[in-house]
Amino acid sequence: MINELKSVPEPTLRRLPVYLHYLKDIYKAGKSEVSTTNIAGELKLDPTQVRKDLAYTGIAGKPKVGYDVEVLISTIEDFLNWNNLTDAFLVGVGNLGMAILGYNGFKKYGLNIIAAFDNDPAKIGREIHNVPVLPIEKLSDLIKRMHIHIGILTVPATEAQKITALMIQGGIEAIWNFAPASLKVPEEIVVENAGFTTSLAVLTRKLAEKLK
Amino acid sequence: MINELKSVPEPTLRRLPVYLHYLKDIYKAGKSEVSTTNIAGELKLDPTQVRKDLAYTGIAGKPKVGYDVEVLISTIEDFLNWNNLTDAFLVGVGNLGMAILGYNGFKKYGLNIIAAFDNDPAKIGREIHNVPVLPIEKLSDLIKRMHIHIGILTVPATEAQKITALMIQGGIEAIWNFAPASLKVPEEIVVENAGFTTSLAVLTRKLAEKLK
CATH class of the missing domain: 3.40.50.720 (NAD(P)-binding Rossmann-like Domain)
Structure with missing residues (x-):
């Protein structure tokens, strides 16, 4: 992953787990796709901010539809190194x-x-x-x-x-x-x-x- | 205090307690004055950043000498509302x-x-x-x-x-x-x-x- 070595701003790192909580909630509720506008709206954040934060993880969003929830969850977890014990x-x-x-x-x-x-x-x-x-x-x-x-x-x-x-x-x-x-x-x-x-x-x- | 109602960036709020720990340490060790350069050097932060952060609390530093440690401690505590229970x-x-x-x-x-x-x-x-x-x-x-x-x-x-x-x-x-x-x-x-x-x-x- 290209971004793997890139240093990330701390405020971004602090927001990523908040996105994760939200994404896991909606995934459990059966949602499979989500847009940055949805995330920003639910968490009362600026959509541009959310887009930037997620870009650090190296994920690619699809125009209009947004992100695949499951892929986004595992991408953030990989990025935080939470999939390695x-x-x-x-x-x-x-x-x-x-x-x-x-x-x-x-x-x-x-x-x-x-x-x-x-x-x-x-x-x-x-x-x-x-x-x-x-x-x-x-x-x-x-x-x-x-x-x-x-x-x-x-x-x-x-x-x-x-x-x-x-x-x-x-x-x-x-x-x-x-x-x-x-x-x-x-x-x-x-x-x-x-x-x-x-x-x-x-x-x-x-x-x-x-x-x- | 003029700055009392001003909204403060979260990264600044997160650094203020770190300054406090350091200031209390040097105060206990008998130091009565401190400059932003000292603080920045000890805590490995950018001096401009430290100066900006402290400016939010409304404290005035003296050129060259810097801040009175005791006053700086209580100013930060007031600012964080830690002196009111x-x-x-x-x-x-x-x-x-x-x-x-x-x-x-x-x-x-x-x-x-x-x-x-x-x-x-x-x-x-x-x-x-x-x-x-x-x-x-x-x-x-x-x-x-x-x-x-x-x-x-x-x-x-x-x-x-x-x-x-x-x-x-x-x-x-x-x-x-x-x-x-x-x-x-x-x-x-x-x-x-x-x-x-x-x-x-x-x-x-x-x-x-x-x-x-």
Whole structure:
């Protein structure tokens, strides 16, 4: 696919899963074709924006009819690399870590959490939602030996940088950061801050704009 | 403040909490002044971008010296409305709902979760992290009577639209949606999709771009 290596704007990446949800809904409801105008109308977005976003995935639309829903779904999933399962480690088995381990839908999105790490002796050795909890001391070494690409960080802010260093030492490629902390990492490491605060900033500001 | 009503681009809103984390870090470390060049350098962003983002908050920088760190922190917090506590209801006391109830840092961000709702009789009547769990049937009525502005949605995707309808019926203003579903809401309702999938899309695609 020509576009496979192209860097995509983040706002586009953030909208693609929203399109996916919508497309799966209408596919389940029996619809087989959809136009950008339909998508834009339903999701209250600009049709030009939708067309541009979808163009990044490399899909070709038919004039008038639009897209084949099934093809569009799998094209977006391929583009997001959700059809390849990537192994991941999770560090920090607190409330949020457990919620993530308990969410069994991640495989649909290409994420396969194969081990969790914590420093609490009461948790180490246990299995949580079928994922074994191992001691932090083993983190770097296992990332290296198992060629793990994704580290999920669900530790308190105060521990975040320390664990990040251990992940990088092991050779992690990408960190999904749920800790409310800004991580210092070498340029080549992908960091996606999934912290509640980023999303909450959008919510509280928009609400303030609306109510004032 | 002149900019208080101005609509802000979402990418800017998403970066503001990242600046905040960094500013709080250096403030704790004893730094009292900071320039956009410092911020941009540390966070690997374009200095012009940082300057533009901060300009939205209405803060004035001093040439050469930059900003007073403490003033900048409180200006961003004001701008995000994080210095006013807003009451919120949470619906869906599963793993994720519990993680959110257990995260006691939300008050720092202006969010005060005062009740949770579920349809599981084993949960109703209990208190989870000091928040009472009430039956779903009371949701609409209590939103109305207590003038609740924010609804946090942590139910499964299949329940999301139904609960959204109940929230809107009660008069909710903003929905923080953690369910992997696209919600249909009237134009005036603020919806922020905090779903894992949005963030995961950015992570998996960037990793794919990097590894290919």
